[in-house]
Amino acid sequence: MAAGCVQLSRPLCSQILASVDTLLFDCDGVLWRGESPIPGAVQLINRLQEQGKRVFFLTNNSTKSRQMYGEKLRALGFQARPEQVFGTAPCSALYLRQEARLRGSVYLIGGATLRGELQTQGIACSGSGPGPELTPGPGPTQVWAAEPLDPAVGAVLVGFDEHFTYMKLCRATRYLQNPACIFLATNTDTLLPLEGGGVPGTGCLVKAIEAASNRTAHVIGKPSTFMLECMVKEHGINPSRTVMVGDRLDTDILMGSNCGLRTILTLTGVSTLEEARAHQESNSPDRHKLVPSFYVESVADLLPALD
Ligand SMILES: [Mg+2]
Structure with missing residues (x-):
């Protein structure tokens, strides 16, 4: 059985947040669903940045530019600039x-x-x-x-x-x-x-x-490592002080594993805890790369650690 897939308790969450200076977020299923933000997501992103954390948004969607994503984020209330968006286009x-x-x-x-x-x-x-x-x-x-x-x-x-x-x-x-x-x-x-x-x-x-x-x-897109390489080049981020937050095991979490990042699965989107557990219990090392380090019910679970 692989390690990981630990539910983030509040003390553990504080510990993780203290050990990172950059957080990467997938958008759909993590920060919003369709046109509605996930409750608590806007406060989380804004408070993280107020506390000096660097936040980036990663998307596999090739139909939207950085500008368009920046506009959508801001329209929903997130503090975000186009330079913080990394998309496949x-x-x-x-x-x-x-x-x-x-x-x-x-x-x-x-x-x-x-x-x-x-x-x-x-x-x-x-x-x-x-x-x-x-x-x-x-x-x-x-x-x-x-x-x-x-x-x-x-x-x-x-x-x-x-x-x-x-x-x-x-x-x-x-x-x-x-x-x-x-x-x-x-x-x-x-x-x-x-x-x-x-x-x-x-x-x-x-x-x-x-x-x-x-x-x-x-x-180019997740689970490939190229978008992270672009971020390292453009913003000098340090992978050992970075965490990836996503809702899909086969893209977000696998990309995090491929890049050597710690990962957090949120259960508001595509993948389920049962799927993560099945990968964890399998004997295949390839499937172990799909196991998140941690999981939360929603990104809102990270908020209390910022009080
Ligand atoms: Mg997603």
Whole structure:
């Protein structure tokens, strides 16, 4: 059995908060649900900052910019600036520019936010939006395979795209048949949880392209470590004095484990305590990485330790 998954009592909570100077928060299911803040979350975030803690917001959502997240946070009452937000859209563009040193343009499966972040980094892109669709005629497979490809494309980037079609899958696959073409995905969440069950997420589009191209995408979002690396670079945060707070074991908590951070699971979102316990009791070391260090019923449970 793995260690961890300890409920945060008030004394333990005070101890943890004294040992960190940075707290990373996932947003949906942690600080808000839909358009309503989780009770106590606004007071927590504001009081943490009043007491000198650094707070950052992490999201796998590729459809919103830092600016848009900052506005949503402030509209709900959170003290937050866009620089405190780390999302997969700006981090994907940063990755292509700084890490992959992309020369050429991007074939983008994704929307206006991703397009804007690529532009910010001076990267040209094609493919975004409803896009031209070929009309199936006689021998359509030959027509699709003969559609001219843009020789400038050096990367395929996949984010959330409500205009995803067979033709986009086909074009992405054909670009990726060139082994030098970079294959990047914002995130691999397969479900966007919504009231009443949810809808397919970016991960479903990524899986389709992985299957068709027989390649594996490099992933920017949680549970990958890249967003934390961006934070370390931009803000000089110290991972040993940082805690990650999230509602999903397979993204938030696993990212924390992958980065060597302590983690807190909050039970107001997707994952349950039973799931965490099942990972804890399993014999697989891989599943032990999904076990949070601590858990709380809600982030409001951290508030009394700040009095
Ligand atoms: Mg969440």
